[in-house]
Amino acid sequence: MSYYCSHCKREIDIDYENAxxxxxxxxxxxxxxxxxxxIKRIKAE
Structure with missing residues (x-):
């Protein structure tokens, strides 16, 4: 999954097993x- 850091704003792919x-x-x-x-658009009834 791809995330980005809230501090340096760089995109990161996380490997949960190793790190x-x-x-x-x-x-x-x-x-x-x-x-x-x-953007998801849902029609209101």
């Missing part, structure tokens, strides 16, 4: 999941 949840570049521990660019 903990940490930015590989700055070591910050708060990562945010990337959202898709598409």
């Amino acid at each position: 903990g949840v940490r930015c590989l570049y700055c070591g910050h521990r708060i990562l945010v999941k990337k959202r898709p660019a598409t």
Whole structure:
């Protein structure tokens, strides 16, 4: 899964088995999941 660091804003792919949840570049521990660019539209009834 792809995430981005909330501190340095770099995109990171996390491998949960080998490394903990940490930015590989700055070591910050708060990562945010990337959202898709598409927008879901639901018709209201």
